[in-house]
Amino acid sequence: MxxxxxxxxxxxxxxxxxxxxxxxxxxxxxxxxxxxxxxxxxxxxxxxxxxxxxxxxxxxxxxxxxxxxxxxxxxxxxxxxxxxxxxxxSATLSLLNGALSLSVMAVPGHTAGHIAYLSPGALFCGDTLFSGGCGRLFEGTPAQMHASLGRLAALPDDTRVYCAHEYTQSNLRFALAVEPGNPDIVAYSGQCDALRAQARPTIPTTIGVERRINPFLRCDQADVRRMAEAVSGETLADAGAVFAALRRWKNEFR
Missing domain, CATH: 3.60.15.10 (Ribonuclease Z/Hydroxyacylglutathione hydrolase-like)
Structure with a gap:
């Protein structure tokens, strides 16, 4: 396949x-x-x-x-x-004469009814999870999106992530603003810049990579929380509140 x-x-x-x-x-x-x-x-x-x-x-x-x-x-x-x-x-599909088996994951946030398709080793997640970022909240709540991303982040590290947009470079600029001292983001940014210079996709990424470089999957990290609190001017009670603050910041980030 x-x-x-x-x-x-x-x-x-x-x-x-x-x-x-x-x-x-x-x-x-x-x-x-x-x-x-x-x-x-x-x-x-x-x-x-x-x-x-x-x-x-x-x-x-x-x-x-x-x-x-x-x-x-x-x-x-x-x-x-x-x-x-x-x-x-949790619906399941068998396509391509049995070569493709998929399970469905409800991942509301970007839209209210957004779903993703998971096959062994591959995730087709639309606009929920991007490399280095996540979708805007057009219909869902921060709590919904945070929970949806948590479901995806719990998948095996080697799961390939096939998202629907080439947003990686702009997302990584934000990720570096959140965690300027994260060496994984610095290294990954260089790799992605090299790919785009050759007009090559940065996608697929993997869940393992995203857990290391994507601020929206790192809301439980102390450095991410401190930066979100500094920018928002608020004390953030938990990872869900950190996510909401990061998403508001990203909406205005240039």
Whole structure:
């Protein structure tokens, strides 16, 4: 099985999962790069996986469905046109003639019904977890997002993280503001800068890397808490409060 990034818009990734001439795509906001990829590889589109309702993740559903008639899976609690099958937490899927097994994780925060798809060793998490960052809270609460990120952070360290945007460099600038003395962030920033200089993706990352460099997964660390308190001017009672303060800071960070 192969997982291939398809670039869309300015910074989206549509993930194409391929096995034996068949393909599943994750969050096709634009049908055009998917159609190009299917034609170049002579692939059959079996299914579309949707993590949440935003247009840059769902915009290609109608055109792809009209031409290829795939199954279209997505969250049961969000209104998304074109879904054929709705999913809730702990649902399981078997796709690509059994080559791809997935379980569904409810990860509200970015949107109220956001879900992620987990296969052995690979996580497709939409806009919940980014490398070095996390999604904005458009519908969910800080407590929801903190809990969702906690679920993802508990996955095995070698789990590859296939998020939906190339936000890594800007996220790492914020991470360095939070933990300027963290050598893992410094080293990882250099690696990611080198990749982007060659127009290569920084994704996938891994859960293990993110636990070392992502401030939103490090809210229990003393240095992160101290910086969040210094910037917010508040005494923060627990890791959830640290997360909320970091997310507010990140919203304004330039």
């Amino acid at each position: 192969q997982i291939v990034p398809l670039s869309a818009f300015s910074d989206n990734y549509i993930w194409a999962i391929v096995a034996d001439g068949h393909c599943v795509v994750v969050d096709p906001g634009d049908a055009t790069p998917v159609e190009r990829f299917l034609a170049e590889r002579h692939l059959t589109l079996d299914a579309i996986l949707i993590t949440h309702h935003h247009g840059d993740h769902t915009g290609g559903i109608a055109a792809l469905s009209a031409r290829h008639h795939p199954k279209v899976f997505g969250p049961a609690t969000e209104a998304i046109a074109g879904l054929t099958d709705t999913l809730t937490d």
